[in-house]
Amino acid sequence: MAGKTVVILGGGWGGLAAAHHLRSLLAPEHRIVVVERNATFTLCVSYLWLMTGDRSGLGAISRDMAALKREGIEWVHAEALAIDPDTRSVETSTGTLAADYIVIALGAQLAPDTVPGFEKAALNFYEPQGAIDLRHALENFEGGAVIVLVAGAPFRCPAAPYEAAMLIEGGLRARGVRDLTSVAMYTPEGQPMAVAGPAVGEALVEMLTDRDIAYHPLHSVTEIDPDARVIRFGDDAVPYDVVAGVPPHRAPPLLTAAGLTDATGYVPVHPQTLQILADPDTLEIAHERVYAIGDVASIRLLNSMLLPKAGVFAEGEAQVVAAAIAADIDGSPRPAGYKGDGFCYIEVGDGLAAYGSGDFYAYPGPRVRLEPPSLDYRKAKEEFEALLDTWFER
Numbered sequence: 001m002a003g004k005t006v007v008i009l010g011g012g013w014g015g016l017a018a019a020h021h022l023r024s025l026l027a028p029e030h031r032i033v034v035v036e037r038n039a040t041f042t043l044c045v046s047y048l049w050l051m052t053g054d055r056s057g058l059g060a061i062s063r064d065m066a067a068l069k070r071e072g073i074e075w076v077h078a079e080a081l082a083i084d085p086d087t088r089s090v091e092t093s094t095g096t097l098a099a100d101y102i103v104i105a106l107g108a109q110l111a112p113d114t115v116p117g118f119e120k121a122a123l124n125f126y127e128p129q130g131a132i133d134l135r136h137a138l139e140n141f142e143g144g145a146v147i148v149l150v151a152g153a154p155f156r157c158p159a160a161p162y163e164a165a166m167l168i169e170g171g172l173r174a175r176g177v178r179d180l181t182s183v184a185m186y187t188p189e190g191q192p193m194a195v196a197g198p199a200v201g202e203a204l205v206e207m208l209t210d211r212d213i214a215y216h217p218l219h220s221v222t223e224i225d226p227d228a229r230v231i232r233f234g235d236d237a238v239p240y241d242v243v244a245g246v247p248p249h250r251a252p253p254l255l256t257a258a259g260l261t262d263a264t265g266y267v268p269v270h271p272q273t274l275q276i277l278a279d280p281d282t283l284e285i286a287h288e289r290v291y292a293i294g295d296v297a298s299i300r301l302l303n304s305m306l307l308p309k310a311g312v313f314a315e316g317e318a319q320v321v322a323a324a325i326a327a328d329i330d331g332s333p334r335p336a337g338y339k340g341d342g343f344c345y346i347e348v349g350d351g352l353a354a355y356g357s358g359d360f361y362a363y364p365g366p367r368v369r370l371e372p373p374s375l376d377y378r379k380a381k382e383e384f385e386a387l388l389d390t391w392f393e394r
């Protein structure tokens, strides 16, 4: 059998998981090519610890792409510029790649430029440098108004802004400036982690209330005015001293240009196979050998909401896609589809984290359980960092 080529677009959480699973399943004559524009992989989970100071700098949470561990994964250091899903060819900044299979794992891009004033005024803890800048701002904070602002939905890791609010509150308390500070959260969402259902949302609101963090759902920012030091929500203007911001997200524009996105703004995929869909209502497959996983994918759940954007889903989807491609190449029966199970740790400050887990494909909607905060769950969250040693040489 002639060797096949699998091109994986994006060497983030989903792309690297797919590449490593595939390499362990495929014979060496088959090529696995990862197209990634960044020379460094950085684990997003740890950004909150850059903010708190639990991780001192980028070195602790990043690895060079050149140190990818498993032999037989080719890293193309390039920008993917265009994709033709019919011919399965990808144009990159260093040349054109022909693929037998394509796995799109390009993630969601941050779009801070879409909110006037955001880039100038907000400390964006969804980027490592923004998280570090926020730490410095909080270290020197002597009191005033701290706002955690979610500037658009959907966004990566539905729990992260809530964790940020509680970690910030805990840090200010530990520094003895809490009495001089108000902490508030503004978000366009109707409730925290809405996809997990009302009980989880109410539990999170209670956690915020217990910490005297004011929660303002259904607030869509229209502008931040750094001169007047106010955040505008239409006619309402909210004064701030520090804005910890989550910018709006969007799919990489090359996917929209290729006609692969739908009204959700992302790439509709089959919930079990992760193949790209022609029609999310009928689940008609558009491209048999083109898959999308992780944040870039849009999976409609049985309650009509979308599967959240989180690394645990990207990784689970990567495993399913790797097994399906390997089976197709080997001529074996198609393996089991994706089941939509997921979990997350929700840091609440004071060294504690709650734990949410469940079946997101359940009918009539996700069945998610929330376990109360404990030291053990906070410790368990650090196990995500083991991914760095799974994928990279030291």
Ligand SMILES: Cc1cc2nc3c(=O)[nH]c(=O)nc-3n(C[C@H](O)[C@H](O)[C@H](O)COP(=O)(O)OP(=O)(O)OC[C@H]3O[C@@H](n4cnc5c(N)ncnc54)[C@H](O)[C@@H]3O)c2cc1C
Residues within 6 Å of the ligand: 009, 010, 011, 012, 013, 014, 015, 035, 036, 037, 038, 044, 045, 046, 047, 048, 078, 079, 080, 081, 105, 106, 107, 108, 125, 126, 156, 157, 160, 252, 254, 293, 294, 295, 296, 309, 310, 311, 312, 313, 314, 344, 345
């Ligand atoms: C603060 C924070 C905390 C989080 N905490 C958690 C958590 O506790 N648990 C959890 O499960 N998830 C968490 N997440 C979410 C998680 O990081 C993402 O859901 C996950 O990284 C998605 O993986 P992905 O492969 O889809 O996208 P990404 O990991 O974003 O990877 C996409 C890759 O594609 C590359 N790329 C994009 N466009 C191009 C192009 N044109 N050419 C070449 N390369 C390109 C990018 O450089 C990037 O490396 C967190 C996120 C943040 C921001």
